[in-house]
Amino acid sequence: MPEEENLVQRAQQHDADAWAELYNRYIDRIYRYILARVRNTMLAEDLAEQVFLKALSSISSFTWRGGPFASWLFRIAHNLIIDYYRKPSSKEQPLPDWDLATSDSDPTKMAEINLTMETVVVSLQKLTAAQRQVIELRFIADLSVEETAKIMGKSQGAIKALQHSALESLRRLLSP
């Protein structure tokens, strides 16, 4: 963590290398988190870029007292998704499009991956809002219990209880 603290301090001084490093570190996780919500790769790319643009413009306001950097960044992503769905233009939502980047070029395998992703995301939509968010943050964005707790404004104990009930519900939904 001290290494990331140093990186963020450099980013606050507008150091390009520090920003490149933070971008590389978080872009895939941010993208995955958004994609699971919006279910469209182009839209997810657009919103993921906006997360970093927003972070760039407000990095001076970030302090470690408020929690880890990852929590701050994912809170920006979360707010952008909420803003997106509030806009009247989002009523005409783009169709789900999982044009996913995988290392596999086999079309059958790719179709399988896309189908699995769709199955998970559709199941997540049947959970309560809090359960869904905890699954997305913990297992799609790979955030720790502490980071998830900061984003959701709950205690770590509450997050542990929530992830238990969320996985219980998800297991039932995914069972054949």
Add this chain to the structure above:
Amino acid sequence: MEKTTEKALASCLDSIEHGDSLEQCLARYPHLSVDLEPLLRAALFVRQATRVTARHGYKVSSRNRILSLLKPSQSPVLTRRFMPWHLRWTAALASLLVILLGGGTIAFANNSLPDQPLYSVKAATEDVQIALAPNDIYRARMEMDLMDRRTDEIAELAKQNRFIGIERANQRLARHLDRFAAITANQEDNHTQTRAELETLLERKAARHQAVLEGTLGRLPEPARPQLRNSIERSKASYQAAGQKIREEKLQKQQKLQEQKKRLQEQKTRFPRKNLAGKTSEQRSFPVEKPTNEPSQY
């Protein structure tokens, strides 16, 4: 029991994240394994099924676009403190050009209109540019450039009969004006010339806005005109509100200054300072030339 499973689940997930296998973890909780195993498998399934990454090409270009925005503020201290005034403006304008011309998609997004998907990139880019501006004057100039942009967008949307986007452009225009007014009003009293310049520039922007949109209005078919007319009225009100805000702020500052002067004068009258002989200036016996301004001992 529930609490115990919760804790064991959290502990297992943590150890799996650090490299343990599912079996290793279950072996630590044999009495809970029946409950734990399906939950851990569900968690691992979600993690595995969603393990996608963004396209490599997208990541490269997106990162470059973001990093290109860092260029203008690389030496903010130098720009602010050590460069002569006219060079500051040149540097600021050059940076603005770099920002406006740099970056493939940003340049592409720059052409988007408020009712198009890429417009959010354009808006976010503009906000970053403003946030990274080296000083308030530069920021105010950028806000004014963006006012022109909004005017041109409104005109273009009206020409194409796309009235939905005009509302968004008007809202952003109002934000530019609001921020511009706040910057201008907050100029220190020793920068009155700058404040006056900014006020004049605002009047010119308002006139340009009016002229461009009135010109567009004249070329529109009659049924489309009321919507643009309505937009012109709204934006005119926004410009007037900005001007009013600056004037009010200025007036308040002037009033405060006058009050301070008045209070000082009252204090002087109530507690006149005595000279070394213990007499006020009026009590001095020797003749003195009547000063033209305030007495020197004050």
